[in-house]
Amino acid sequence: MYKVTVIGSGNWGSVAAKLIASNTIKLPSFHDEVRMWVFEEKLPSGEKLTDVINKTNENVKYLPGVKLGKNVVADPDLVNAVKDANMLVFVTPHQFMEGICKRLAGKIRADAEGISLIKGMEVKKEGPSMISTLITKQLGINCSVLMGANIANEIAMEKFSEATVGYNQNKSAADRWVQLFCTPYFNVTSVEDVEGVELCGTLKNVVAIAAGFVDGLEMGNNTKAAIMRIGLKEMMAFSKMWFPSVKDSTFFESCGVADLITTCMGGRNRKVADAYARNGGKRSFEELEAEMLQGQKLQGVLTAQEVHEVLSDRGWLHIFPLFSAVHAISIGHLPPSAIVKISEEKPRHVQLLSSL
């Protein structure tokens, strides 16, 4: 019997718990109960968030108006939440994972499998290091990832969507994750390419910043599509340079081209970058973020910084003109219009990339 715990209870974590709970209650090989670790908060009413979730069956703070399923149990105690689980779903902001892993080390079942829904990466001297790798190293468990064109609120409303599970060798674990997440309105497929899938989820945010600049400059649909395409090629090249096992075909999955489209059309990275370009780069990203996102930080700007670090360390900046330009623009070293200039002036690099 498989027992699932969701570690994280934000917007996406709550939707994940809802999807999972609808399956565990139907499928005989899973325990009905899905435990969800909730970082405890006091609500304005004075009640504890976990108590309200367990009473109303709703995450009133992060996914109001949506029933999670009666078999979802909120638990404020991280160690208690995972103690019986052999399927661990990680879905927290990426900067919290290091601390969470430290608290979990030695406290989880020996036969546990993990899956990460977290976007982001760590920068190491030797190159980018993925969150799934962090989990594997710190907890000693196999870890898959799930990424895709997944706007949480749309899935909460049961609108049709797809996702991709990326796994590493363990196909039967991947099949189980697919079974756990798949519903008629959420179509999940798996590919044996954990790094490819995870890097798609991470790098698309950098391309979304570029797409936002194009929107802010009012360059039109052609230019935006061209910039998205060049970004997709740089995502592929970046992934394959560090992880030669990454497959081109992964970029045709939901985690690749579909997530890129969703993120470049909507999403906060695109939105703030649009505002940045409309202001001619005169108001900083920090300022616009504070104004537009109530203190949330933009993943894309952070990731562009991380990508810049690993590329400059290797002397590879010139091979990635779009990634490099996004970083240079976001820190004010280049004007927003540079996002188009790089494509006009360096066709040779783009062609070099095309041949990878």
Add this chain to the structure above:
Amino acid sequence: MYKVTVIGSGNWGSVAAKLIASNTIKLPSFHDEVRMWVFEEKLPSGEKLTDVINKTNENVKYLPGVKLGKNVVADPDLVNAVKDANMLVFVTPHQFMEGICKRLAGKIRADAEGISLIKGMEVKKEGPSMISTLITKQLGINCSVLMGANIANEIAMEKFSEATVGYNQNKSAADRWVQLFCTPYFNVTSVEDVEGVELCGTLKNVVAIAAGFVDGLEMGNNTKAAIMRIGLKEMMAFSKMWFPSVKDSTFFESCGVADLITTCMGGRNRKVADAYARNGGKRSFEELEAEMLQGQKLQGVLTAQEVHEVLSDRGWLHIFPLFSAVHAISIGHLPPSAIVKISEEKPRHVQLLSSL
């Protein structure tokens, strides 16, 4: 010395003439003059269109306000227009090509090369037949294609864009076409995959109809991205089933993913399909076309019909649920919401496609 004639003078043909003329005047291996065959019309002023183009340097009817270059010469006589040319650029509505080829047979230079900018295909018993093949067969010349995320008016305004030349064996001809079209704001690359490039340009219109249905149903960004991705996979599978030489990498070029994005975001196929779905399929495509497009026909609905014919002939409809549903919806056999249902109900076929 190479001498270029553009056959066609609509919106896209006029932009093509402008791009080409800016290069022939600079590059020593090309004659400066670019001849453009214009289907003669009397303007409301009583003047002939060709006279006005040659006097004002503007195609006042199809690309008003844009100077084509003084070295563009409009010619109402098709045979005269091509007689000295060894580079022929075909850019007319696809239904006129058969007749044009008949008039040109035996009247062109023996060393001529062709390139087609035309979207569409012919349906033959043995499968789809491309316009470049029609030109090759009827005129006995080698024919490349140029496709991409190319909204004509945006390129006319010199906004950055990309395009893909697809060629068949003759790399030096392809290089010449790239040289002829490439400008700082129009970045052209070539791939040895004429059928792949041409089918991208043709089949994307079917996916755009599907995307329009999703918009009209207000299903949101996730669903639209998912449908676009499934459409892209069907484009690949369809192309490879008939032309095994088609390369996956072609779909990462401007003609592939970028053109698909542009067409599914803007464009008239998307727009009319959106209106069709909003009306619950109660007003026919013919009616909406007449009202919204001043008598123009939707390429995507015609192509979906052609795709349906060749697929049903082979018994392959079930392998292409999205293409099949677009046709069934557009002729009123299924409701617009079927575009999402096919993805929910037939994940196995989608997975089968994924493995192609």
